[in-house]
Amino acid sequence: QVQLVQSGAEVKKPGSSVKVSCKTSGYTFGTYGITWVRQAPGQGLEWMGVIIPILGTPNYAQRFQGRVTITTDESTKTVYMEVDSLRSDDTAIYYCARQWQGGSLAYWGQGTLVTVSS
């Protein structure tokens, strides 16, 4: 069965970076896009970016361009999402999700809480 397992919670200082991993299994890695979505405390879902591993080029929401980097490691079937220059308003749960039909997201990781605090 399809599984996405994310790395554990992180506490970071403002101005630092965080890298969250999403290890996939149960399907052919590379042929389905992996999307990153975040959710600030008590807030809604925010689409951040996507990568289709077989194509290799990530795409980002405009507000995250230049500050977020999505990469893949085909050998471990893992997708990474790094956020630079962290601010307090980056405090959120970060989810990875695998695309299903079109861009719908049928499979989700458990989420990774990133707390940015001095």
Place this chain on the structure above:
Amino acid sequence: EIVMTQSPATLSVSPGERATLSCRANESVSINVAWYQQKPGQPPTLLIYGASTRATGIPARFSGSGSGTQFTLTINSLQSEDFAVYYCQQYSKWPVYTFGQGTKLDSK
């Protein structure tokens, strides 16, 4: 960027009744819309894709409709487990697929 606007922000409905949630896009997204349910402390669950196709294992009381800019999620005979937050998402304009701000469905 396509903006998805959900209404109402909060909907109070009695168990056993019907709930109707709306989602509007600021430009046509054809039928490239998905609906998700999210319960506290959990990731979202895909309910509907292609505006009206139920995802695997989703009960028939959930139905989606609409095309272009107006979409509706209907939940018939509300069960206690249906009280949650619901999000619509458009995936029409590659590569940026935006979410609505959510509708909280609570029990009257």
